Amino acid sequence: MTQPRREILEKLTPVLTKRWLSPDAWKIGVYERLDGYAALRKALDVHPDDLIQLIKDSGLRGRGGAGFPTGLKWGFIPQGDGKPHYLVINADEGEPGTCKDLPLMTYDPHSLIEGAIIASYAIRANRAFIYIRGEAVHAARRLRNAVEEAKAKGYLGTNILGSGFDLELIVHSGAGAYICGEETALLDSLEGFRGQPRLRPPFPAIAGLYASPTVVNNVGTIASVPYIVLGGPAWWKSMGTEKSSGPMIYSLSGRIANPGQYECGLGITLRELIEMAGGMKPGHNLKFWTPGGSSTPLLTAEHIDTPMDFEGVAAAGSILGTTAMQIFSDQDCPVYSTWRWLEFYHHESCGKCTPCREGNYWMVRTYRRILSGEGTLSDLDTLQDTADNIFGRSFCGLGDGAATPVVSTLKYFRQDYLDYIEGRTAPRLSAKALVGAH
Amino acid sequence: MSDTTVELTPAAAKLAGLLPQALEIIARYPAGRSRSALLPLLHLVQTDEGFVSPTGVAFCAEVLGINKAQVGAVATFYTMYKRRPTGEYLVSVCTNTLCNTLGGQQVYDELSEHLGVGHDETTADGRITLEHAECLAACDYAPVVTVNYDFAIDEATPEAAVGMVDKLRNGEAVTPSRGARVCSLKEMQLQLAGFAEPRDGAVADGLAGAPTLRGVTLAQEHGIAVADFNPDTPITTTKPAREGKTTPANPAEAAGVASNKPAADAKPAGDSVGNEVKK
Numbered sequence: 001m002t003q004p005r006r007e008i009l010e011k012l013t014p015v016l017t018k019r020w021l022s023p024d025a026w027k028i029g030v031y032e033r034l035d036g037y038a039a040l041r042k043a044l045d046v047h048p049d050d051l052i053q054l055i056k057d058s059g060l061r062g063r064g065g066a067g068f069p070t071g072l073k074w075g076f077i078p079q080g081d082g083k084p085h086y087l088v089i090n091a092d093e094g095e096p097g098t099c100k101d102l103p104l105m106t107y108d109p110h111s112l113i114e115g116a117i118i119a120s121y122a123i124r125a126n127r128a129f130i131y132i133r134g135e136a137v138h139a140a141r142r143l144r145n146a147v148e149e150a151k152a153k154g155y156l157g158t159n160i161l162g163s164g165f166d167l168e169l170i171v172h173s174g175a176g177a178y179i180c181g182e183e184t185a186l187l188d189s190l191e192g193f194r195g196q197p198r199l200r201p202p203f204p205a206i207a208g209l210y211a212s213p214t215v216v217n218n219v220g221t222i223a224s225v226p227y228i229v230l231g232g233p234a235w236w237k238s239m240g241t242e243k244s245s246g247p248m249i250y251s252l253s254g255r256i257a258n259p260g261q262y263e264c265g266l267g268i269t270l271r272e273l274i275e276m277a278g279g280m281k282p283g284h285n286l287k288f289w290t291p292g293g294s295s296t297p298l299l300t301a302e303h304i305d306t307p308m309d310f311e312g313v314a315a316a317g318s319i320l321g322t323t324a325m326q327i328f329s330d331q332d333c334p335v336y337s338t339w340r341w342l343e344f345y346h347h348e349s350c351g352k353c354t355p356c357r358e359g360n361y362w363m364v365r366t367y368r369r370i371l372s373g374e375g376t377l378s379d380l381d382t383l384q385d386t387a388d389n390i391f392g393r394s395f396c397g398l399g400d401g402a403a404t405p406v407v408s409t410l411k412y413f414r415q416d417y418l419d420y421i422e423g424r425t426a427p428r429l430s431a432k433a434l435v436g437a438h
Numbered sequence: 439m440s441d442t443t444v445e446l447t448p449a450a451a452k453l454a455g456l457l458p459q460a461l462e463i464i465a466r467y468p469a470g471r472s473r474s475a476l477l478p479l480l481h482l483v484q485t486d487e488g489f490v491s492p493t494g495v496a497f498c499a500e501v502l503g504i505n506k507a508q509v510g511a512v513a514t515f516y517t518m519y520k521r522r523p524t525g526e527y528l529v530s531v532c533t534n535t536l537c538n539t540l541g542g543q544q545v546y547d548e549l550s551e552h553l554g555v556g557h558d559e560t561t562a563d564g565r566i567t568l569e570h571a572e573c574l575a576a577c578d579y580a581p582v583v584t585v586n587y588d589f590a591i592d593e594a595t596p597e598a599a600v601g602m603v604d605k606l607r608n609g610e611a612v613t614p615s616r617g618a619r620v621c622s623l624k625e626m627q628l629q630l631a632g633f634a635e636p637r638d639g640a641v642a643d644g645l646a647g648a649p650t651l652r653g654v655t656l657a658q659e660h661g662i663a664v665a666d667f668n669p670d671t672p673i674t675t676t677k678p679a680r681e682g683k684t685t686p687a688n689p690a691e692a693a694g695v696a697s698n699k700p701a702a703d704a705k706p707a708g709d710s711v712g713n714e715v716k717k
Binding site (some may be wrong): 017 | 457466467468471473474476477478487500511515516517518519528530533534536538539540570571573574575576577578579584586587589610616617618622626629630631632634635640641643644645646648649650651652654656657658660662663664665666668669671672673674675676677678679680681684692709712
């Protein structure tokens with residue numbers, strides 16, 4: 001392990017992670033002493049339209065993967081339409097590699113609740129939902145406790161802090177379906193159906209939850225709002241880059257000395273992050289990595305200086321995603337890794353559209369054959385062809401995400417595939433698993 | 439629905455004791471939108487039975503006024519609704535790529551051999567249900583093992599996992615790494631149904647581990663903070679917050695449209711609600 005240099009450490013921007021250092025910050029009294037609910041008081045003193053403009057001015061972009069400008073999304077909600085509006089927070093964190101929302105909700109749940117109240121006031125919603133991944137039980141425990149505390153203090157309920165604004169906030173646990181992280185599948189799930197994506201348009205801003213105007217935002221996006229309300233857009237933009245403003249929690253895992261959560265301005269590079277994390281694990285050299293979860297095309301050692309913002313990662317041919325950086329070394333096999341991701345996508349495919357449902361089924365089987373030492377050269381063409389027929393032809397992004405590691409490993413690590421097929425690498429799976437697979 | 443008494447048929451009567459909680463769940467959602475309660479209701483029936491049985495399906499259908507096929511379609515879609523009786527503790531081992539690479543597969547394989555059960559199977563003594571799980575959102579602690587979905591072992595080894603399940607089977611105390619104190623799977627389901635944690639101190643359990651705090655601790659140790667943060671920075675305003683002190687901020691309310699009332703397009707809960715959007 002190596003010590004990071006001072007100029008690298010100065011790239012840390014502890015904003016959303018700062019309260020995590022206070023072990024009792026999940027209690028409302030401690031939260032209030034740490035600037036808590038100050039932003040709400042400030043926000044309720046201005047017109048909702050001015051809050052939307054404030055968020056637009058900050059340049060805040062969605063933290064859930066797509067990077068859509070948050071203020072613009074809020075502005076899409078038609079006002080004075082007589083319909084109820086809804087805020088739905090996507091807390092269905094499950095993208096492989098992503099682990100930033102769970103700690104935020106567990107150790108600083110009030111920051112999400114405060115952001116939710118401000119956002120609801122801005123879009124004029126009187127009911128908000130936090131759709132939290134079912135498996136995240138401890139985070140849900142803390143959130144529900146925080147909602148009750150906030151109600152008791154008059155931050156939730158009717159006539160919040162004398163403003164005349166009413167809000168009810170429900171914490172709704174999912175039940176173990178990755179697809180519900182897709183916003184329209186999440187809405188169907190919240191309505192009590194199988195979580196399957198909807199055709200867009202209409203977009204949720206027009207016909208979302210209960211066919212009413214709805215904003216769906218990620219946990220990190222909403223938790224950023226109180227800081228922007230307090231510090232202002234100019235301060236927020238002092239972090240990150242011109243087009244990707246603010247701090248971002250980078251989740252580093254895998255073959256590095258100190259895996260963990262590192263909050264830095266958008267635009268930091270993997271090289272800098274690895275230095276911050278004490279270097280690679282002894283004996284390991286960087287081979288491939290995900291910039292933002294397994295659904296984003298893999299990058300290699302040659303991309304180590306790519307700026308980790310929306311534009312920089314896109315220019316390298318991938319997607320910033322959730323900044324979930326899973327780091328693999330020369331001791332890890334890209335073919336085996338891709339197979340395991342595909343087993344995941346195959347399991348999580350909702351079954352609604354044919355390319356994703358059938359394509360993943362067949363790709364998993366092709367990988368098992370290659371990893372059992374029974375692969376053929378034509379299997380590589382079959383994989384490429386199947387992936388090409390899933391990507392861009394599926395109903396939602398899950399199919400694209402599944403095709404992604406296949407296409408990128410075939411591009412960068414074709415030799416690793418050939419080594420299995422031509423017998424230079426020992427099989428990783430038993431041929432017994434192939435019964436019925438042909 | 440939520441303010442009327444539900445008469446259960448014999449098919450669901452066994453779960454009549456859950457009715458008060460079921461009505462409480464339904465009341466969380468807007469009037470006319472009771473179907474939103476289906477996921478928490480399915481969690482609720484698991485507090486009693488440990489899985490979703492035909493009785494549980496009938497119970498959900500009857501309290502929501504939908505049919506059993508509609509409930510069954512949902513129950514079979516989601517991984518956390520179990521279709522067979524479960525053990526007292528659900529032990530999940532992450533075997534998704536990163537945990538797998540760092541030893542999660544070995545942890546799972548050795549646990550499976552030690553317990554003599556495979557994925558989604560329960561030991562003969564009814565204590566442990568084993569499963570391999572997909573990414574549990576704790577990659578910085580890989581490989582991870584959860585008990586009843588609470589983080590139980592970080593950077594797990596086969597020895598640590600085998601030691602823990604032996605303790606669980608012998609009724610010895612197990613202290614989870616970052617989750618709340620262990621209870622039975624059925625008791626835990628109450629959380630998923632959306633009720634407050636009833637056990638004293640359980641909400642406070644579980645400190646953040648070093649990986650979670652790594653970046654922010656480095657910043658603190660080296661005195662690094664984001665400069666120029668002034669919480670009194672004014673917000674640019676173009677119009678008054680409210681027209682008068684008594685006027686609510688919500689224009690819909692000001693226009694006489696009461697908030698928190700059913701939508702103008704309110705329809706009875708059922709498939710039509712989702713379909714109309716999907717067409």
